[in-house]
Amino acid sequence: MSRKLVHTPEGVRDIYGDEKERKTVVERLLAEKIHGYGYRDIQTPTFEFFDVFSKEVGTTPSKELYKFFDKEGNTLVLRPDFTPSIARCAAKYFMDENVPIRLSYQGNTFSNTSNLQGKLKEVTQMGAEMIGDASVYADAEMIAMTIEALYHAGLSDFQISIGNLEFFKGICAEAGLDEETELELREFISGKNYFGAEELLERIKAPDRDKEALLKVGDLFGSVDILKEAGRVVTNSRSKDALNRLKTLYQVLCDYGVEKYVSFDLGMLSKYNYYTGIIFKGYTYGVGDAIVKGGRYDNLLEHFGKKAPAIGFVIVVDDLLSAMNRQNTAIAGTEPCTSLYYTKDNFTEKLKEARRMRSEGRHVELLPAEIK
Amino acid sequence: MWNYCLLRSNDGSPAASEWKENMSTERYLTFALGKGRLASKTMELFEKIGITCEEMKDKHSRKLIFVNEEYKLRFFLAKSPDVPTYVEYGAADIGVVGKDTIMEENRRVYEVLDLGYGKCRMCVCGPGSAKDLLKHHEMIRVASKYPNIAKDYFYNKKHQTVDIIKLNGSVELGPIVKLSDVIVDIVETGSTLQENGLEVLEEICPLSARMIVNQVSMQMETERIRKLIHDLKKNL
Numbered sequence: 001m002s003r004k005l006v007h008t009p010e011g012v013r014d015i016y017g018d019e020k021e022r023k024t025v026v027e028r029l030l031a032e033k034i035h036g037y038g039y040r041d042i043q044t045p046t047f048e049f050f051d052v053f054s055k056e057v058g059t060t061p062s063k064e065l066y067k068f069f070d071k072e073g074n075t076l077v078l079r080p081d082f083t084p085s086i087a088r089c090a091a092k093y094f095m096d097e098n099v100p101i102r103l104s105y106q107g108n109t110f111s112n113t114s115n116l117q118g119k120l121k122e123v124t125q126m127g128a129e130m131i132g133d134a135s136v137y138a139d140a141e142m143i144a145m146t147i148e149a150l151y152h153a154g155l156s157d158f159q160i161s162i163g164n165l166e167f168f169k170g171i172c173a174e175a176g177l178d179e180e181t182e183l184e185l186r187e188f189i190s191g192k193n194y195f196g197a198e199e200l201l202e203r204i205k206a207p208d209r210d211k212e213a214l215l216k217v218g219d220l221f222g223s224v225d226i227l228k229e230a231g232r233v234v235t236n237s238r239s240k241d242a243l244n245r246l247k248t249l250y251q252v253l254c255d256y257g258v259e260k261y262v263s264f265d266l267g268m269l270s271k272y273n274y275y276t277g278i279i280f281k282g283y284t285y286g287v288g289d290a291i292v293k294g295g296r297y298d299n300l301l302e303h304f305g306k307k308a309p310a311i312g313f314v315i316v317v318d319d320l321l322s323a324m325n326r327q328n329t330a331i332a333g334t335e336p337c338t339s340l341y342y343t344k345d346n347f348t349e350k351l352k353e354a355r356r357m358r359s360e361g362r363h364v365e366l367l368p369a370e371i372k
Numbered sequence: 373m374w375n376y377c378l379l380r381s382n383d384g385s386p387a388a389s390e391w392k393e394n395m396s397t398e399r400y401l402t403f404a405l406g407k408g409r410l411a412s413k414t415m416e417l418f419e420k421i422g423i424t425c426e427e428m429k430d431k432h433s434r435k436l437i438f439v440n441e442e443y444k445l446r447f448f449l450a451k452s453p454d455v456p457t458y459v460e461y462g463a464a465d466i467g468v469v470g471k472d473t474i475m476e477e478n479r480r481v482y483e484v485l486d487l488g489y490g491k492c493r494m495c496v497c498g499p500g501s502a503k504d505l506l507k508h509h510e511m512i513r514v515a516s517k518y519p520n521i522a523k524d525y526f527y528n529k530k531h532q533t534v535d536i537i538k539l540n541g542s543v544e545l546g547p548i549v550k551l552s553d554v555i556v557d558i559v560e561t562g563s564t565l566q567e568n569g570l571e572v573l574e575e576i577c578p579l580s581a582r583m584i585v586n587q588v589s590m591q592m593e594t595e596r597i598r599k600l601i602h603d604l605k606k607n608l
Contacts, residue, residue, distance in 0.1 A: 161591050192482035192590070222594050263591065283591040285399070288462035289480070290587070 011113075011121030021334045023124070023321055026153045027106060029332065030126050030315060033149040037141065039104035039128045044085040046107070050075035052084050057274060057303055064111045078110040082127060083274070083297065083312055090131045091304035100133040106317075120318060127294075129312035134298065136245060139278045140252035142311050146282060146292055147258045154329050155320065158284035160261050160292065161221070163268030164246050166277050167230065168217055170238030175210035189218045190269040221265035224250050230266055242277075249278065274300045278311065286326030291319045338362060341369040400444050401589075401596060404464035406452035406473065410581055413489050414468045421603040456481055456584060465589035466597070471579040472558055476518045482590055484601055485583040488608050494521060494576040497565055498547045498554035503573055505553055506530070515539050515546030516556035525556065525576050544568050 008014065015023060035041075053065060060080035068076055079085055082105050094101050106126040113119055128145065130138050143160055150158055168189070172182045181204055188197035194215060201211045213233045220230050227243055227250075234240060246264065253259050270279055275295040282292030294313025301308045324331065338357065342350040354364045405411040415428060425447055427438040438447045450458060455469040456479040467481070470490055474483060496506065496514075505512050515537045516522040526534040537552055539545075544564060546552040558579065559565065559572055583604070590597055 159591050192484050192585070194484065195486045196483070221591075222598075263594070265591070281591075283588045285588070285592060286462070288460050288586055288588060 011119070013120070019321075022324075022331045023317065025331050025334055026321060026324070027124075027126060027317060029153040030149045030317070031104070031106065033152045034104045034126075034128050034145060037102070037128075037145050039102040042086065042089060042103045042105050043107070044079070044082065044089055044105070047076045047078050048085060048088075050077045052088055053077050053080060057084050057300065060111055064113055066110050066112050079107075080111045081109055082107070082125060082314065083129065084300065086129050086312070087131075087297070087300045087310065088304045090129075090308070090310075091301050091306035094131070095306055097132065100138070101131040102128070103131070104128040123319070124317040125314045126317050127312060127314035129310060131301065131310040132308045133311075134309035136248045136252060138311050139245075139249050139296065140256060142294060142313055143249075143262070143280055144253060144256035144258050146280075146294065146313050146315070147256075147261045149315065150282065150292070150320070151261075153320065153324075154331055155284060155324060155327075156329075157327065158261060158282055158291075159263050160280055160282045161263050161265045161268060162246065162249070162278065162280045163265045164242040164278055165269060165275060165295075166242035166245070167234070167239045167266050168214075168269055170236045170240075170242060171210055171213045171217065171234060173238060174236040175206050175214065177204070177206070185214065186269045189214070189267050192218050192267065194218055218267040221263070221267055223263055224259075226264050226266070245278070270295060280313070282315075284320075284323045284327070286323040287319045289319065291316050291323060335361075335363045338364050339367050340364055341367050341372050343369045398444050400439075400446045401466065401593065402446045402448070402464045404448055404450050404455045404458040404467040404469075406455050406467075406469040407449045408452075410452075410468060410470065410490055411449055413581070414487070417487065417489075417604065417607060420607045421600075453477060459584050459586050462586045462588055465586050465593065466600075467584045468581060469584065471577075471582050472518060472521070474582055474584065475524075475577075476520050478520060480587065481584040482587060483582055484585050485604060487581040487583060487604075490579070490581040492558050492560040492579050493572075494518070494556065494579055495559045495572045496525075496554050496556055496574040496576065497544075497559065497570050497572050499569060500571055502547065502554050506532070506573060509533065511535065512554065513537060513552040514554055514556055515543055515552035517541070517543055518556055521576065522556040544570060 050065075050067065053060065055062065065080055066078040070076055086103055086105065090101060090103070104127065107124070108122050109125050110122050112121060128142070130142065143162065147160055168186070172185070177185065181200070185197055185200055188200060197215055197218065201214060206214070216233045220226050220233070227246055231240070231243055250259065250262065253262055268279055268281060270293070274297045276298045277296040279295035280292070281290035281294075283290055292313055292315050294311070296309070296311045298309040301310055340350050340354050350366065354366055357364045405414055415425065418424070423440065423443060423445065425438050425440050425445070427433065427435065428447060436448055439445070448464070452469050452473045453476070455464075455467040456474055456477040458464040459467040459481045460479040468487065472494055509532050511533045513535045514522050514526065517539060519536050519538045522534070522536050526532045537546070543555045543557045546555045547570060548568060554573060556576065562572060565571060583601070585597060
């Protein structure tokens with residue numbers, strides 16, 4: 001036997017023993033909360049047609065997708081995230097539905113990011129999507145549910161940072177920026193690269209007032225007070241509406257009693273193109289990236305033939321677990337396993353005992369006495 | 373002093389007293405500094421805003437990590453290309469490193485401040501005779517310590533097909549021994565180039581030292597980091 005056979009390719013790994021148990025517990029706890037809000041599980045295929053995740057949908061860049069062909073020569077893709085699949089599903093099966101649809105999912109996603117050493121290429125994601133409700137109550141439900149789910153799983157020290165893309169887009173529209181410039185600027189601002197943005201705006205000779213506002217966007221993050229400050233920066237109605245939406249959202253989140261976990265970041269501009277309005281990310285100590293990403297994607301379903309607003313979030317379960325490990329968070333115990341030792345002579349008796357204990361819901365393993 | 377400023381500027385607000393109480397439980401802010409001149413320049417700047425680290429001044433120390441207990445700060449020195457890596461993964465909250473490294477590594481970090489020192493330029497250099505090779509879209513060989521920057525420049529800006537050769541030092545040798553037609557490298561004064569009969573053919577971009585911040589740290593330690601940036605800005 002070759003020793004080589006025991007290794008896994010770079011970016012994927014085995015999860016077993018205590019670690020897998022912890023993962024199962026955390027997944028169960030997260031799911032409990034999500035189901036508690038009336039979300040029903042949905043399972044979509046691991047791979048789909050390339051077009052579901054194409055550039056027009058605005059998901060992961062094509063070069064980061066795992067692609068292969070079927071016998072007819074169609075290009076297939078291992079899902080890099082769930083949202084486009086869920087949107088496709090909703091458009092297909094709930095075409096004529098008018099009440100909001102609540103869907104939740106869990107599964108592994110794949111992205112081929114070879115240059116980032118130390119980042120897994122296969123991660124477990126768990127999330128929820130609400131389709132057909134454009135109201136601020138839907139926004140609040142998503143965010144409150146995220147907070148409650150994380151808290152229920154055992155995480156206590158975390159922040160959900162909320163932004164609204166409309167705020168930025170409002171200023172861009174006012175300044176009359178073309179799409180290409182807007183994207184470039186978006187890159188700078190979401191990277192909090194103030195001077196990069198400044199240089200770009202100098203170059204395109206943006207009007208002074210808009211320039212000032214756009215440069216301020218990257219700096220507009222922090223507690224709820226930042227919304228007031230943001231109000232002084234803009235005059236256009238689109239941005240004003242965006243701020244009002246956030247203010248109302250904050251009030252509803254106060255009703256949920258989760259406001260202490262909430263902060264705002266108007267410079268948050270996701271690299272996923274499909275997000276349209278409210279957008280949020282969850283941060284905690286111990287991992288270098290957001291463990292929760294979510295937001296509104298009111299145009300995505302139209303791409304699949306159903307016109308409906310939608311909002312959703314995803315928790316990266318593996319990142320959540322590594323954060324909890326690094327913070328030494330206790331994870332609610334799993335059932336301990338009792339060992340019963342048997343010999344040839346007392347096997348029947350031991351088996352009986354084991355069956356009784358198992359029927360009481362306890363975990364029992366039978367072991368031959370000679371290994372004791 | 374830095375901490376003092378922090379408290380004073382928040383004077384009277386409930387947040388300020390809360391901040392004081394939290395002092396003892398506060399976690400360390402960790403800084404990764406690119407080894408060499410950049411690090412000493414950075415410490416000089418930090419001293420101006422009241423952040424000192426006496427431990428670091430001992431040149432013979434073999435310690436890898438230096439702590440300022442008073443303000444709960446930790447510093448370590450790393451090889452420049454590793455600084456963005458430490459920051460991306462949150463092993464360091466804040467990093468100071470040259471723009472060249474940030475561009476080459478292309479990590480997901482916030483680039484928050486241009487520190488203004490360590491100024492130089494990223495250039496395409498070579499013998500004067502090579503100037504002509506850059507005017508057409510013909511295939512040329514480029515040697516560089518910065519293959520990503522070189523690739524980005526030639527592919528996306530100049531639309532020229534190039535063969536990139538990664539070298540790890542003394543890149544100027546490339547055109548001299550005919551390993552490559554031109555090089556992409558940092559130019560400060562240009563004297564090394566001149567002594568070896570090379571010249572700047574094209575400028576790619578200006579460079580300087582930058583402060584980068586981990587995305588999560590920015591959200592979780594917003595006030596501390598924002599104050600730091602604010603104070604540094606005033607002293608540039």
